[in-house]
Amino acid sequence: MASTDRSFARTLWPVSAAVGMPLLLIALLSTPIGPNFIFVILGIPVLLFAWACMGMGALIISSRRIKRREWSQAFISAVLPVTVLVVALQFWNFIHLCSYCGDVVHFIARRSSYLQEIRAMPPDGRPRLLVFNLGGMSWASRGYVYDESDEVLQPEPKRSSDWKKRAEQTELTCGYYAEPFPGHLPFTKHWYIASFNC
Secondary structure, three states, X not given: OHHHXXXXXXXXXXXXXXXXXXXXXXXXXXXXXXXXXXXXXXXXXXXXXXXXXHHHHHHHHHHHHHXXXXXXXXXXHHXXXXXXXXXXXXXXXXXXXXXXXXXXXXXXXXXXXXHHHHHHOXXXXXXXXXXXXXXXXXXXXXXXXEEOOOHHHOOHHHOOHHHHHHHOOOHHHHOEEEEEOHXXXXXXXXXXXXXXXX
């Protein structure tokens, strides 16, 4: 039975690697290490290079299985190299998707602490605007924006002077890109994932 399990694991490792690497990247990007300069510049490329090497190994195994007419096992082995090829062709979209998913996971894990900071703000009768910066490089960072007026997505000329005044004390003045959370879930109302040019 143990040998059968090991054989099954050896057969399915390309599928596990094809799914596992994106999940690993999302998990790492959801932690404080995610925006770290060293991780972004060195860590991610090293992980993706190792993934590409595994893909090459799986391609060799798949070609050998095709020669032996082991069609189902050849197909399973081909899953990883095909996945790596698709990612290589859509590299920046893949990185953005993993980063976005990491930000969503991080937000869900830390949402209660962010809400505590919002509740701690003394009410002044105006819609609240807060920026939670996760960090990053000196020229770019990412985080979340809580904007009760939802003006953060509006074009600059349509934003109120009050909103602009409140934004002056935040990273929003550096230039930013913001997008709503996926699915517009009730617990993400007024929340946005953002990248800042500072």
